[in-house]
Amino acid sequence: MKPYVEMTKEELQELRKELSAQYKEFQGRDLKLDMSRGKPSAEQLDISMGMMDVLSSSDDLTCDDGTDCRNYGVLDGIKEAKELLADMMEVAPDHIIIYGNSSLNVMYDTVSRSMTHGVMGSTPWCKLDKVKFLCPVPGYDRHFSITEYFGIEMVNVPMTPTGPDMELVEQLVAADDSIKGIWCVPKYSNPQGISYSDETVRRFARLKPAASDFRIYWDNAYTIHHLYDNEQDHLIEILAECKRAGNPDMVYKFASTSKVSFPGSGIAAIAASENNLTDIMKQLKIQTIGHDKVNQLRHVRFFGDIHGMVEHMRKHADIMRPKFEAVIETLEKELGGLSVGEWTCPKGGYFISFDSLDGCAKTIVAKCKKAGLVMTGAGATYPYGKDPHDNNIRIAPSYPTLPDLKQAMELFALCVKIVSIDHILSGRA
Numbered sequence: 001m002k003p004y005v006e007m008t009k010e011e012l013q014e015l016r017k018e019l020s021a022q023y024k025e026f027q028g029r030d031l032k033l034d035m036s037r038g039k040p041s042a043e044q045l046d047i048s049m050g051m052m053d054v055l056s057s058s059d060d061l062t063c064d065d066g067t068d069c070r071n072y073g074v075l076d077g078i079k080e081a082k083e084l085l086a087d088m089m090e091v092a093p094d095h096i097i098i099y100g101n102s103s104l105n106v107m108y109d110t111v112s113r114s115m116t117h118g119v120m121g122s123t124p125w126c127k128l129d130k131v132k133f134l135c136p137v138p139g140y141d142r143h144f145s146i147t148e149y150f151g152i153e154m155v156n157v158p159m160t161p162t163g164p165d166m167e168l169v170e171q172l173v174a175a176d177d178s179i180k181g182i183w184c185v186p187k188y189s190n191p192q193g194i195s196y197s198d199e200t201v202r203r204f205a206r207l208k209p210a211a212s213d214f215r216i217y218w219d220n221a222y223t224i225h226h227l228y229d230n231e232q233d234h235l236i237e238i239l240a241e242c243k244r245a246g247n248p249d250m251v252y253k254f255a256s257t258s259k260v261s262f263p264g265s266g267i268a269a270i271a272a273s274e275n276n277l278t279d280i281m282k283q284l285k286i287q288t289i290g291h292d293k294v295n296q297l298r299h300v301r302f303f304g305d306i307h308g309m310v311e312h313m314r315k316h317a318d319i320m321r322p323k324f325e326a327v328i329e330t331l332e333k334e335l336g337g338l339s340v341g342e343w344t345c346p347k348g349g350y351f352i353s354f355d356s357l358d359g360c361a362k363t364i365v366a367k368c369k370k371a372g373l374v375m376t377g378a379g380a381t382y383p384y385g386k387d388p389h390d391n392n393i394r395i396a397p398s399y400p401t402l403p404d405l406k407q408a409m410e411l412f413a414l415c416v417k418i419v420s421i422d423h424i425l426s427g428r429a
């Protein structure tokens, strides 16, 4: 099949008829498919069920250092959990604080604290006329929701295949002291599955922001979420790189076990410099007497150490890999050569990103919905829900079963074809 733009009006109209018939057939199937959120499937959750058996009433819930996990205390996490999460986050255990069940919650708290109390002694952001964040786009909708909630102005920075456009980031942060942060998902990014190149990470560590309270929000949510054993993305460790570059305090690193064990019942952590951790602890000791140590202990006893975790991630990969491959195969088979869209082929993470012809994403997502397939809302990958080109759609392959996913992707590709033909024909009218 040749590119649609090279086809005559009559050819396109003829094809449109055929595709409409196929779409009607899909509508007749009464489908209820959901590819809207990056949730692990039930099959993935099942592989962590052993965690429910590692603690029982007859077990000793005492840590190596004598801490009784059943009682109050230990604000920054039990030693064993810090070691486990530190290995996962590739930092030293004394550079992390273990939180509760969600890293997003930690990010929210971090922004909230900066608003009310400032960053390491700086003016609280709420007292400033303007506060801005850089947002690499497309990106993670919930990051953008946090900054929008606090009235922080979001500035789009385009993503490239090696990470955010660093020239723009460098220029912007150096010129404007109201820019206080940047949202980053540096490995297997949400939604494109891009990992930042060595050069990008080095340039991040060497930023010269005008604001002393500027921080990189390094959300390494997919740090061990590889699809393949032999082909894995590697990232330069940002805390160490910032230290080397003379900017030890410029980054907060976040992660959680949400997509390792149970989303919503995992453990989250922040890693940062000693100065930042001291600043954070001032708030934390008011906020709580301590997080859920029993859950921390459960994770430690279940995984053992980082090797146990890596083995566990292989089981996730065995379930996720065929799903990612099915999505890519269908896109290639159905849309390859038509010049109606482009997509990413990540080696890990939870998402594949699809770029349609400009101005088509919303209509494609709506058309999918009418035939029973819910996709992430078009625009969700941009601050304020506004995709300036209306072309980005996030594909989340994890939750549906493989047969459902295959149907869903056929329907998705069909909707892309129909909407693209309508778009091309309307341009010729």
Ligand SMILES: Cc1ncc(COP(=O)(O)O)c(C=O)c1O
Pocket: 038, 101, 102, 103, 104, 105, 140, 185, 190, 219, 221, 255, 256, 257, 258, 263, 264, 268
């Ligand atoms: C980039 C990114 N960060 C954070 C989260 C949520 O993490 P948590 O469950 O730890 O709050 C997600 C979930 O989809 C994500 O994609």
